[in-house]
Amino acid sequence: MSFSVFDLFTVGIGPSSSHTVGPMRAAATFVERLRSRGQLDQVTRIESQLFGSLGLTGHGHGTVKAIVLGLQGEQPHLVDPIEAERRFEWSQAVGVLELGGTRAIPFDVRKDVVLHLKERLPFHSNAMRFDVYDETGRIFDSREYYSIGGGFVVDEDEARDPAGRPEHDERPIPYPFESGDELVAIATRRGLRISDIVLTNELVSRDEDEVREGLLHIWSVMRECIHNGTHRTGMLPGGLNVRRRSESQRQKLEAAGRTNDPLHALEWVTLAALAVNEENAAGGRVVTAPTNGAAGIIPAVLDYYTRFVPDADDDGVVRFLLTASAIGMLFKKNASISGAEVGCQGEVGSACSMAAAGLAEVLGGTPEQIENAAEIGIEHNLGLTCDPVGGLVQIPCIERNAIASVKAITAARMAIRGDGEHAVSLDTAIKTMRETGADMSHKYKETAQGGLALNVSMVDC
Incomplete structure (x- = not known):
């Protein structure tokens, strides 16, 4: 068994580990992927799509807010709940997303976070996809993530290949x-x-x-x-x-x-x-x-x-x-x-x-x-x-x-x-x-x- 006690007990914010903590972590991971590849400056729009259970209960479980905060670079174990609420409300009010905490892009939470009420992806009910657009309106990167419970997240590669998932880290x-x-x-x-x-x-x-x-x-x-x-x-x-x-x-x-x-x-x-x-x-x-x-x-x-x-x-x-x-x-x-x-x-x-x-x-x-x-x-x-x-x-x-x-x-x-x-x-x-x-x-x-x-x-x- 390769899990750690600190995998089972992690500090985060409510109301849901799979619908709040996981999606925030996934969004932040995706932004870091863009940053590591030198692509942050190419982003003019980012669209987040929520499927299955995330789409059906996304507002009640705080998933929409979690996605926005994660895209702004927040991490669930570090984010201040009061400051998080302020940043989310600010983003909605001014129509701007501070991508990764550094790059401001236009953002409309009603259009840019899509809740699919009748569609789910095959691997897990808690699924999300991030699409990023350049100045020509072309999607130049897209990534799927799955929040599999307890704040654990796997991406599309780990979903396809079980050997790459966190629970298969054979220490x-x-x-x-x-x-x-x-x-x-x-x-x-x-x-x-x-x-x-x-x-x-x-x-x-x-x-x-x-x-x-x-x-x-x-x-x-x-x-x-x-x-x-x-x-x-x-x-x-x-x-x-x-x-x-x-x-x-x-x-x-x-x-x-x-x-x-x-x-x-x-x-x-x-x-x-x-x-x-x-x-x-x-x-x-x-x-x-x-x-x-x-x-x-x-x-x-x-x-x-x-x-x-x-x-x-x-x-x-x-x-x-x-x-x-x-x-x-x-x-x-x-x-x-x-x-x-x-x-x-x-x-x-x-x-x-x-x-x-x-x-x-x-x-x-x-x-x-x-x-x-x-x-x-x-x-x-x-x-x-x-x-x-x-x-x-x-x-x-x-x-x-x-x-x-x-x-x-x-x-x-x-x-x-x-x-x-x-x-x-x-x-x-x-x-x-x-x-x-x-x-x-x-x-x-x-x-x-x-x-x-x-x-x-x-x-x-």
Whole structure:
């Protein structure tokens, strides 16, 4: 397995890793391609075309803004959300695009970003194409890109040749694994924890301090996102009139203080998940974990660990994230984390599984119990559809993260009370998720054409 933990956890902005982070990254990559070939000065117009799920939900998922920002040279892990909004609005108002941040060309977002509502490209539903014109009106370069989930992007060459894709970057690592069974077997044979295996693999390209500092930075961004979400009020953008709830719920929990309510801890868990996903829906800074649509689950379960588990510390946070990433790698390798490809089971389901595994590790679980926790987390999300009302990552996405966070904690605690023996393996559940996604109607794959998106109108909200 050649993925890094830092492939699964990346800093970006909302509301969607596949519809915001990926397209911004693709647009910026295309501009750098032009720059490296000395072609920026030839560009007099650039047209961006969005297909499949990107075309159907491009406005609600922030794809149009992401494309414009990427063409201006912005990167999702560096862009300031407030400045991003200002730059996007300026470009619309004056009809100019600062290509690569240096070259101003005429730009009309209504004409130059085309949303195809009935057309998709063969490789993946999240497809985009960039065409650039010279002064004679001739297209002198064109490139297709695919946002395949979690912010990962492949271009048309990588789509045609699997050996060139990011997931096929075969780094020589000490403990390669392709399945959950292999992962557990390595841990058992070597007497290692799951987190030890991932850390040892990471040390091929980074030193241990760098890995630790990087993961603690990821946790600090997650904590900041929880704090921001619990201290902001108002309506979320997009027209659904969804009110932020986290700030008022935080105040109520803090006012209640200590309580004998046995479910009090879970209220903090749901609060953290709601806070992160409200921030995501508002276009704030979040960590893809492994996607933006499921960004609240791992932070909420980590918040539970640091807030309520005795002796929780930074070492535990690092081990949690390393273990969670091992499970995420299996989903990415053997199925998908893209809602546009397999529905929300690939986003919320994989995040629930990852969080359950991470928590089981820091609660002292064996490799077998950790694999069991991960399996429980995904098994009970199988078939979950992606049906965002109005094409916005709000209903049912925000509450769905809160419910899945509680489910992850239940899965971890259930697993560590057992002996690791169970009827359904994680590998079987992941295979089932992939097959279920293939059978699922496109209506339920982030198109806003089925499920709640069909039966709940924006007028109702």
